[in-house]
Structures are given as structure tokens and as C-alpha cells.
Amino acid sequence: MNGFDRLVWREWRRSRTMFFVALGIIVALLLLVFGQPQTPPEAAGGEIRVVGSMAVVGYFASWIAVHVSVFLLPMIAANSLAGERADRSAEFIAPLPVSRAVRLMAKVVLLAAVAIALWAPMLVFASLLRSSQLVKADDYRSGLELLGMIATFAILTTALAWLLAARIESPVIAAVMAIAIPVAVPWAMFCLQAPFLAPASFFGLWIDSEGIPQPLTLLVAAAFFAAGSALYVRRLE
């Protein structure tokens, strides 16, 4: 392993408990839903039914995973940046010959890997369902749209956690604020009956076509990421 591998390894070791807890939640929910006898779809039969059942379970699991990512990714981001200051392990790395930009890259790589691990299965299982003809084309498309919306919101919360964690020392506060603020802002606007916004739901503002357009939400998230990264790179331990 070279230096960068070790930095990614360290980031994974710092975050893996959260990842496994999230995995445990997903498995527990699956057991709750599928742990009792299911009636298979009548249209399906034979081999298609087996593949279809697996795809349904997998799709449901990945659907949960995408929703979990809204909480898990900001927590990992906050722990990655603020956590190392809170436990002072940043002071251990600071005198070593590795730039802060490289350290930041290792954090981004780990975060991206976790995001892919949480989002990619949904695409796979949705494709399986589609190929086994258990879902209609319209349902498949709307399912992917939902994935895109939730993922966008997850990116927003993660980016905000990234920015906050670059300043705040507590990873818990940074993560909670990152999840709460995007929910609270539309809610407050809804309560104030802001005339220029009509959010359909609290966090729907960020991802619905009736609220802020999805690309704009992603742009805001990108700005948060950039600002957080700049703060981290400039900081001295």
C-alpha cells in the first residue's frame, strides 16, 4: 500500500462502524418485511418468479439504502472532517509529509465509494425487475426519478455537513445541522407562507420540479463542497 491507500484505509476504518450499523438497519427492515410468507405475483412463474422475488427483495433493500444515504453520508462526511479534530488524530497526521489536499482527496474517495455502494444496487435491481418484466416502463422511469431526487437530497445534506464540519469541531453537531437545515428551511418557509415558494413538502423544495430545480440544488451542494474543501485545505492543525 502506498500513502494514499493508507489514508483511504484510515478513512474507511474511521467510518466503517457507521456503515455497518446502516447495513444492519437495512437487513433488519428487510427481515421485518420479507421475514414472513409472501404471495408471489401471479403473473410470474418458474425461473422468472425466483429472479423476480430476488429482484423485489433487492430492490426494496436498495430503496432503503438510498433513503439511509440521506443520513449516513452526512454523518460520514462530518466524522471525516470534524471527527479527526475532535479526537485530535488530525494532529497526528499534520506533521507527516502529506498535503492536506491529498488527505482531502482520500476523504472524498471514501465518501464517493460509500455513496456508490448505497446507490448502485438500486440501479441493478431496478434493471433486473425491468428485465423480468415485473415493472412497467413508466414505473421503472418514475422509480429512477425518485432515486435521483433522494440522491440529490443526500448530496445536499452531505455537502452541507462537509462545509459545517470544516468549521465545527463536533461531528455530531455538524451532521445533525446538515440534515436538519435543509428540512427546516422549507418548513419555515412553508410556515411563513412565503409567496414566492410553494413547497409540496418539507424537503421536496430541494428536489421537486415545483420547488428549486434539481440542477440548482446540485449546484448549491457543489458550492458547499467547494467551500468546505477550501476551508479544510487552508486550515492548520
Add this chain to the structure above:
Amino acid sequence: MNATYAPHGQIGPATPAPAHSPAISIHGVAKRFGTTVALDDVSLSIPTGSICGLVGPNGAGKTTLVRLLLGLERPAAGTIRVLGLDPLRDALALRERVGYVPDTLHADRWMTAAEVLRFCRGLRRRWNAPVAARLVDRLGIPLKTRVGNLSRGTLVKLGLVAAVAPEPELLLLDEPMAGLDPLAREEVVETVIAAAPERPWTVLFSSHSLDDVQRLADSIAVVVAGRLVHHGATDDLLAAVRRVRMRVDDALPRPLPAGIDVYGSQRSGREWTLVIRDGSGGAIERLRGLPGVEVLGVDPLSLEEIFKHMARAPSGRNEERSQS
């Protein structure tokens, strides 16, 4: 890798800095944290291949100085050159050549000692694995134990191995001996001493233990309230500072003859005890020559006593206290 091995397994840097240039050169450095002045107009030059002990009371600015040398802080004023490099601009190149042992190793608590060393090794271009293994064995570091379960002494030893294995040209130790039991302290000191004679590395270590400084250091730098009040050879300081007991018929003549720095004074009736530093030589004779002054005795001071007097007189000179 171009490591040089001494007969007893000590290591030497592959490309030592030229002996004629100072390893550390600081001019007029100041550092403030808000309204608190941590360092004020500090100038210091430490020759390559020497061992310098940095001493001072708690909060004097020792750690800040060490962190400035590593580029972990930005100075408010002044210039710093370490191994000829700017610690901020050339941070990575410098850290490749410097080993740093903090007062406490803040490695991730879940890492084992072996993982800490593997992690550090991965981030270093040079790593002398045989020497690291030998030191681990000699210092008795339990490699499979997690950092969170290691004692403070073992953490310091682990930090020392991680700092020495890359064959640094400069070793910075920030109060590594603080809080260690005598045995652990001895092992740390022995490790530094054992490596030193065979290699031209420069060592700057801050410490509260004057015994360690006296034993290890070629020179001593004393920092008090953010100011460098003394830097010079340890032996010269020991030879220059004396406690002089005098009987004075009338008032003590003021000012005292030039070249006599007074670190402290006590008065008991007509008898005065001065702690003086004889900067130019012949101070005792000049005191004897003063009218109405009879020198009763001249005693040497230990390094600890000298340090205490320096610390109590922040200006370092001509400060007198009277106790009747």
C-alpha cells in the same frame, strides 16, 4: 534508500545538511493567539549536528516555537528557516526530513501500534525498517495493542520510533519526557543519545527536566513569557553564572559594573546574595573592587537553579529583589 548504518545499528541520514549552515535559523519571530503573545521577537540559530534543549515554564511558548518550526503555525512576524527551507512554503519537503515527537501521540485510538508504524511508513519516502524493528524491540512496544490501551510512556516511545525510523536530519521533541516514570524517561534519553554520536542529526527538544537537558544538550535555549532570554552552550552557562555572597557596608552600588548581569538578589541585613552572569569574565574581581563591598563566597549553581532565576526575572537581567 541510502541509509548509513553504524556498527551498533544506529542510523544516519542519507543526505545530511551541510555542517556549516544552521539547521534552524529564526529571526525576530512573533506569534500571537488573539491578544495573547505566545512568542515575541525570538531569534535563534542552532548549528547542524548539535543538540539543543529548549526550556521554559509552562506556557512560555516552547510548543508554539516547535510548531512554528514544523509549519503547523503561521508566525505573525519574522522569518524561519529549517534545514534551509521555509516551514510554510516548503512544508512537505521539510516534513520529509524532520522527525517530530509530540508530548502525546494523538494517533487514532483504534489503530494498533503496528498499524501506526505501517501508516507512518506509507507516508514516508524513507523508512529504515530494521532500525524501527530494533527500536520496537528495545523499547518493548507491544505492536498488537491499540493506541487507546497504550500507556503514556509507551505512546512516547511509539512516537519516537515513528520519528526516528525515517532517518530525519532534524529531530524535534516537544516535552517527550513529561509525565514519564524515571525508567521510561531513561529509555527515551538513551534512544536519543544512542543515535546521536554516529550521526550528524540535529535535535531540538523541549523539556522541564533540567537533568535531561544537562545530560543531552550541547546548548540550552531558555524561553520565558514568549521571549528567548538565553541561548548558549550549556557548559558556558554553568561556568558563567555564580552565586556571590557579599557584605556591603552601605548601599549596594548602582549601577553595577558593566558586564555583570544580575539574575536575582537577596538581602539580609548587610549581607547580599547576588546571582550573576559574568558575561565578559572578571566579574568577581570587579565586585571585589567596589568600595565598601566584601565578597564572602562564590558558589556555582546547578542548571535547575539557574533556570529558576532566569524564569523569575523575565527580562533576564539586572532585576533585583530585596528580602530584608
